[in-house]
Amino acid sequence: MTNRNYAIIGTGALGGFYGAKLQKAGLEVNFLLRSDYQTVKKQGLIIESPEGDFTLPQVRAYNDARQMPQCDVVIVALKTTQNHLLSKILPVLLKDNGVVLVLQNGLNAEPQIAQIVGAERVIGGLCFLCSYKIGAGHVSHLDYGTITLGEYAQDYKAIGITDRLHQIAEDFQRAEIPIEMSEDLLLSRWKKLVWNIPYNGLSVILNARTDELMGNPDTLILVEEIMAEVIAAAKSCDRIIPDNFIPNMLEYTHKMKPYRTSMKIDYDESRPLEVEAIFGNPIRVAEKAGVKLPQIEVLYRMLKFVDVQRQEAERKRRLLDLS
Incomplete structure (x- = not known):
């Protein structure tokens, strides 16, 4: 069993779903929330899914990154419109040998985050997921869910599939999240x-x-x-x-x-x-x-x-x- 711990930045339709699945599988997951904090602190996370509904009545919920434990894998599930917040969040959350997993849409989020933590500590992830938030701490998963993982290197140089990519993939697969690995993130x-x-x-x-x-x-x-x-x-x-x-x-x-x-x-x-x-x-x-x-x-x-x-x-x- 892995002893890696995870942080979720952005506990919405995407971060809430994947984070809840990881916790359900027995992994330590720490959730950073803002508007949903009080509700999630009281009721936990509720997931509706064709794969099976479930509730996590207790989660490690925080509204201040400085109060969270440092983590091996910090998952960025914020919208890219909020990436200006990351320069204050990532340095206090990431362990010295930790990595940032960027689960965001679009192009060039990884170079932006690499400026904060270094290119060697960034992994990209692409989510093929249909989900939405019903309410605070309440996510409806409609369809799909595969994540494609790929190592980031400066200028999106393709560097293949690494051991740490395999290790993180194993954690997600343990949570019954389908994973594909890419040799070329770009x-x-x-x-x-x-x-x-x-x-x-x-x-x-x-x-x-x-x-x-x-x-x-x-x-x-x-x-x-x-x-x-x-x-x-x-x-x-x-x-x-x-x-x-x-x-x-x-x-x-x-x-x-x-x-x-x-x-x-x-x-x-x-x-x-x-x-x-x-x-x-x-x-x-x-x-x-x-x-x-x-x-x-x-x-x-x-x-x-x-x-x-x-x-x-x-x-x-x-x-x-x-x-």
């Missing part, structure tokens, strides 16, 4: 963006679930065209995604239960959108290599507009509540 990030860019962006702009986007012939064409742009962007980084990847992603989404994407949920809940991580960073990387992404750029500009509009409306609503 390639895996681009593959994830093939799905994330069209479905997250279009779900917000068109106010649609995944099944609605798949069920309309016009939006289906648009999804495929945007996917092709992502593959072109990956090629600009010398990462080749095979021709059959797009039909495989479409089939994967056809089989998925009707789902509001994470960005659509954030928009509906008036939370900031991960526009830069998922759209802006890939556009800038491709542009640096001389590759234009016209349809993705249109999505990016529209999302920036609706994000500003929604955040301004939310700011005014809060001011009215205070008046």
Whole structure:
């Protein structure tokens, strides 16, 4: 049995689900919370899942990273819009020989975190998970759940699969979390963006679930065209995604239960959108290599507009509540 302990930064639909599964399997997991802290401290975590519902009546819940034990593996499950908080959190949470596992969407989160803890202490993770929060400390898992793990090295150099990757994978597999391991983290990030860019962006702009986007012939064409742009962007980084990847992603989404994407949920809940991580960073990387992404750029500009509009409306609503 492992003696590695874990910290979860961001106990939401993703961090709450995976952290609860790890604790249920007997691992020590420490949860950093903010708005959900009091509720989770009293009632624990509730997970609804087709794999079996369960409740953890007691969890190691904290609202201050400085009060938490140092951990072997610190899992970053925050939205990338909150990464500015990590420079104060990670140094106090990470053991001297510990690693940070970045379970975030988009591109270039690992280099940002490497500036805080060093590139040699960063692992990337890509989650294929359909889940959402029902309420404080209450997560509904709808479908899927596989995590792809890959070592990060400076400039996303591919360094293969290491012993520590195997060790962390064993902990997750013990928790019945499906794991794949990648020899090339950057390639895996681009593959994830093939799905994330069209479905997250279009779900917000068109106010649609995944099944609605798949069920309309016009939006289906648009999804495929945007996917092709992502593959072109990956090629600009010398990462080749095979021709059959797009039909495989479409089939994967056809089989998925009707789902509001994470960005659509954030928009509906008036939370900031991960526009830069998922759209802006890939556009800038491709542009640096001389590759234009016209349809993705249109999505990016529209999302920036609706994000500003929604955040301004939310700011005014809060001011009215205070008046």
